[in-house]
Amino acid sequence: MSSSRHSGIGMTSQRTRLRMVERLRDQGICDEVVLAAMGEVPRHVFVDEALASRAYEDIALPLGFGQTISSPFTVARMTELARGGMDLGRVLDIGTGCGYQAAVLARVAREVYSVERLAPLLAKARRNLREFRLSSVRLRHGDGLLGLPEAAPFDAVVMAAAATHVPPALLDQLAVGGRMVLPMLINREQRLCVIERTTQGYAEKQMDQVKFVPLLPGVE
Ligand code: SAH
DSSP: OOHHHHHOOGGGSHHHHHHHHHHHHHTTOOOHHHHHHHHHSOGGGGSOGGGGGGTTSSSOEEEETTEEEOOHHHHHHHHHHHHTTSOEEEEEEEOOTTSHHHHHHHTTEEEEEEEESOHHHHHHHHHHHHTTTOTTEEEEESOGGGOOGGGOOEEEEEEOSBBSSOOHHHHHTEEEEEEEEEEEEETTEEEEEEEEEOSSOEEEEEEEEOOOOBOOOSOO
16 A cells, blocks of 8 residues: 555545544543544545545445444544543454454554454455554454453453344453443444443443444354
């Protein structure tokens, strides 16, 4: 990939990205670490070239294979909730998609494991992430419902597909003090949920209404 695509011009420039960050601030994202990460990762590199000029608008965009990349606000919000103001060690990202959320997480966590069930999408994410040489991001083809027991426990789990119940394997793989952020289908509505593991058990909070693709079992 050429460096001009990376640095961007016009609608894909650093200036456009910084305007996006100011909008995120106005929309209520206040974690400076997250805002800095959103300013650093060039979202246009992760979307199809034909959509690059819309990469910094606050909209979800199609990724192919019937999947979508979440809006910048949703990615920032989930990252802010996962961090809870703390430095993160190891994080599990479920639903790699194009790899954008994984790249943002890599700026706020020491290690990122990202799992995707669709092999062709994972290949796309691998290509997108290659030029950043993020040695801290590891991509895996697998079913996120099962988590990644060999890399657990995780300080945070971020899931980009809506579940009808919290996958028990993921609760097990959360470190004490860790947080899981996921869209849950509740009364036919999707809500962003934050589940914190404490020494006593798990505490759940329901947050914003959201719209994600469904979490599907198995791999393809
Ligand atoms: N975080 C992504 C958003 C991708 S959309 C990004 O930044 O681009 C959600 C993704 O979740 C899709 O790619 C879909 O294939 C994947 N997905 C759905 N169910 C899954 C499962 N059980 N395990 C892993 N990935 C899953």
